[in-house]
Amino acid sequence: MSLLEVKNLQxxxxxxxxxxxxxxxxxxxxxxxxxxxxxxxxxTTLKTLVGMVKKSGGTxxxxxxETDNIASFNFVRNGLVMVPEGRGIFGKLTVxxxxxxxxxxxxxxxxxxxxIERGYELFPRLKERQKQLAGTLSGGEQQMVAMARAIIxxxxxxxxxxxxxxxxxLIVEKIFEIIQMVAKEGVTMLLVEQNAKLALEVSQRxxxxxxxxxxxxxxAQDLLADERVRNAYLGE
Amino acid sequence: xxIFLQQILNGLVLGSIxxxxxxxxxxxxxxxxxxxxxxxxxxxxxxxxxxxxxSLLTSAGVALPGPVLVLIGLLVAIPACMLLGxxxxxxxxxxLRNAPKLAPLITAIGLxxxxxxxxxxxxxxxxxxxxxILDHETIDVFGxxxxxxxxxxxxxxxxxxxxxxxxxxxxxxxxxxxxxxxNPAVAGLMGVNVNTIISATFVIxxxxxxxxxxxxxxxxxxxxxxxxxxxxxxxxTAAVLGGIGNLGGAVAGGILLGIIESLGAGYIGDxxxxxxxxxxxxxxxxxxxxxxxxxxxxxxxxxxxxxRA
Ligand SMILES: Nc1ncnc2c1ncn2[C@@H]1O[C@H](COP(=O)(O)OP(=O)(O)OP(=O)(O)O)[C@@H](O)[C@H]1O
Ligand SMILES: [Mg+2]
Numbered sequence: 001m002s003l004l005e006v007k008n009l010q011x012x013x014x015x016x017x018x019x020x021x022x023x024x025x026x027x028x029x030x031x032x033x034x035x036x037x038x039x040x041x042x043x044t045t046l047k048t049l050v051g052m053v054k055k056s057g058g059t060x061x062x063x064x065x066e067t068d069n070i071a072s073f074n075f076v077r078n079g080l081v082m083v084p085e086g087r088g089i090f091g092k093l094t095v096x097x098x099x100x101x102x103x104x105x106x107x108x109x110x111x112x113x114x115x116i117e118r119g120y121e122l123f124p125r126l127k128e129r130q131k132q133l134a135g136t137l138s139g140g141e142q143q144m145v146a147m148a149r150a151i152i153x154x155x156x157x158x159x160x161x162x163x164x165x166x167x168x169x170l171i172v173e174k175i176f177e178i179i180q181m182v183a184k185e186g187v188t189m190l191l192v193e194q195n196a197k198l199a200l201e202v203s204q205r206x207x208x209x210x211x212x213x214x215x216x217x218x219x220a221q222d223l224l225a226d227e228r229v230r231n232a233y234l235g236e
Numbered sequence: 237x238x239i240f241l242q243q244i245l246n247g248l249v250l251g252s253i254x255x256x257x258x259x260x261x262x263x264x265x266x267x268x269x270x271x272x273x274x275x276x277x278x279x280x281x282x283x284x285x286x287x288x289x290x291s292l293l294t295s296a297g298v299a300l301p302g303p304v305l306v307l308i309g310l311l312v313a314i315p316a317c318m319l320l321g322x323x324x325x326x327x328x329x330x331x332l333r334n335a336p337k338l339a340p341l342i343t344a345i346g347l348x349x350x351x352x353x354x355x356x357x358x359x360x361x362x363x364x365x366x367x368x369i370l371d372h373e374t375i376d377v378f379g380x381x382x383x384x385x386x387x388x389x390x391x392x393x394x395x396x397x398x399x400x401x402x403x404x405x406x407x408x409x410x411x412x413x414x415x416x417x418x419n420p421a422v423a424g425l426m427g428v429n430v431n432t433i434i435s436a437t438f439v440i441x442x443x444x445x446x447x448x449x450x451x452x453x454x455x456x457x458x459x460x461x462x463x464x465x466x467x468x469x470x471x472x473t474a475a476v477l478g479g480i481g482n483l484g485g486a487v488a489g490g491i492l493l494g495i496i497e498s499l500g501a502g503y504i505g506d507x508x509x510x511x512x513x514x515x516x517x518x519x520x521x522x523x524x525x526x527x528x529x530x531x532x533x534x535x536x537x538x539x540x541x542x543x544r545a
Contacts, residue, residue, distance in 0.1 A: 050425060052421060052424070052425070071429075072424050073424045073427055073428060073429045073430065074427070075425070076425060076426060076427040077427060081425065082425055084421070084422060084425070088419060088421075088422035088425070089422075090414070090415045090418045090419060090422070090423075091418060092414065092418055093411070093414060093415060093418070097411055097414075100408075100411060101411065101412075101415050101423070101426045101428075102426065104408070104411075104412065104426045104427045104428055105426070105427030149426075153426065153427070
């Protein structure tokens with residue numbers, strides 16, 4: 001039984017169908033990448049998984065249960081967490097407060113504090129900037145805040161929407177190191193990336209999305225070697 | 237008597253009440269970019285309910301010290317206004333959450349009128365005197381005077397404002413309020429029930445408004461169904477002056493506006509050679525409002541005018 005099982009998922013904005021009946025699944029412990037051109041429907045898919053957008057058809061099973069009746073603010077309590085496109089940090093909250101927001105739904109004060117400390121161990125730069133307003137951090141540091149905050153919220157499945165967007169190559173590498181570190185911690189992840197090469201290199205499996213449909217899927221290595229993928233997404 | 241010092245003291249009393257009401261405007265604006273013009277009416281209801289409770293008690297022959305009677309009145313008025321604030325948000329604003337900004341604004345103005353009419357039905361159109369249960373003993377301050385009651389008002393205002401700042405800056409609820417005001421969608425991803433937070437904002441603002449209403453009524457010794465309009469507009473001006481959405485700004489703006497108004501009222505006769513009297517004091521608030529909107533629309537402590545306004 002997969003951790004996430006999506007069948008014939010359809011999502012529309014008004015009359016426009018952004019996702020046109022896709023099937024995919026994610027197993028526990030996996031790191032899976034979803035690639036696709038601009039407007040393919042990747043963000044829409046992630047938003048639907050965390051209840052920010054309502055689906056118009058199909059089924060989503062997470063942890064064996066349908067997610068249809070979960071209130072949007074309760075997805076995190078079920079273990080579904082997303083780091084949105086553009087990182088979604090609270091710019092006028094301090095770094096520490098941002099991390100505390102990751103523990104908002106938890107009631108174990110000591111546990112939250114321990115996890116915040118662990119976040120600082122993962123990202124020592126954040127420790128130095130504890131009391132700084134998160135909006136004043138560099139893009140890479142903000143991504144660290146977003147990742148640390150997501151980990152503190154104890155996801156069973158973590159959805160990452162273009163974590164490398166707008167970052168310098170060196171920082172992108174750092175972010176991918178972080179993703180691998182988080183994966184080693186045992187967190188299952190679905191990664192959406194424009195940087196398809198790097199994403200597939202760290203993933204076990206991948207899906208390719210085009211105009212609202214999944215057109216290819218398979219082990220990441222196979223996709224990396226595939227002619228069509230190489231031409232369309234790896235710029236070769 | 238020292239007119240200057242006297243006007244500063246009067247302004248401080250008035251200004252701290254403005255500040256308390258301005259917090260209600262600025263909190264709601266900060267969290268949902270909405271000017272809740274009906275907040276002035278919540279203030280009015282606070283005054284009316286308190287007076288009603290006190291009148292009922294005294295006419296029933298309850299002989300308690302004045303401050304205790306006021307406290308009992310407040311203990312009824314605060315929850316009543318909290319409920320009113322909660323209902324206002326649920327019924328009038330929540331259905332318009334995703335509507336164009338003009339819709340909730342017009343609704344707010346309509347709601348003010350509805351609440352005023354409701355007050356007329358309950359309490360009538362006449363001025364309602366505050367029962368004479370508080371003595372207005374004065375204290376001499378370097379030739380100026382202030383009543384004990386006024387000292388109490390200022391002290392209570394400051395305590396409440398400090399209390400609110402502590403809640404917003406130091407508690408989990410406050411953190412969630414700030415997170416929601418910055419990015420409700422992401423706050424929701426973190427498990428924050430945005431509807432609950434917005435309700436809490438209205439409820440807290442309304443509680444402060446109820447207390448402010450009683451202060452206004454004791455300070456002027458009367459209440460009236462229309463009192464919320466002018467006091468609300470002044471407090472709104474104070475919030476804009478300080479930088480709407482900014483709590484510290486609302487406090488600074490309120491106190492500053494109170495002092496400007498009092499000084500203006502104190503000297504307007506001299507300035508115009510007796511042509512205009514102190515009852516023109518209201519023009520100062522609106523001169524301030526216009527000046528701020530022209531020269532510094534972001535207010536004293538605001539960063540820049542939020543683009544969702
Ligand atoms: N809120 C919305 N209202 C209407 N249409 C939308 C909305 N959000 C997305 N769309 C449309 O849905 C389609 C899919 O958008 P989506 O953001 O999911 O793509 P994406 O794969 O994430 O693209 P990108 O790589 O540019 O982030 C696009 O055609 C987009 O214009
Ligand atoms: Mg996207």
